[in-house]
Amino acid sequence: xxxxxxxxxxxxxxxxxxxxxxxxxxxxxxxxxxxxxxxxxxxxxxxxxxxxxxxxxxxxxxxxxxxxxxxxxxxxxxxxxx
Numbered sequence: 798x799x800x801x802x803x804x805x806x807x808x809x810x811x812x813x814x815x816x817x818x819x820x821x822x823x824x825x826x827x828x829x830x831x832x833x834x835x836x837x838x839x840x841x842x843x844x845x846x847x848x849x850x851x852x853x854x855x856x857x858x859x860x861x862x863x864x865x866x867x868x869x870x871x872x873x874x875x876x877x878x879x
Contacts, residue, residue: 811874824871827851 806815813821826849833848845863852860857870 809874814874822855823853824855825851825853 803815815821817823817825828846828850829848831848833846835846836844837846838844845860845865849860850863851858854868854871857868858866859868859870860866
């Protein structure tokens, strides 16, 4: 898990990200490993993946039971200067 979360956050200099810890910004994904499949193509890039059940961005549910909730709590992150 560290390789997919804390490691890239540390490498990009993103403070308070990459870990589930008090005071951190948490993005959490719950999916079914038996049915997960990317449906996006070059012709139709905005297709949801099959098997995605829940996505939380900064603690706000964005995908619930595979359906978008309309919430948009995220923002673009810039790499830390240094």
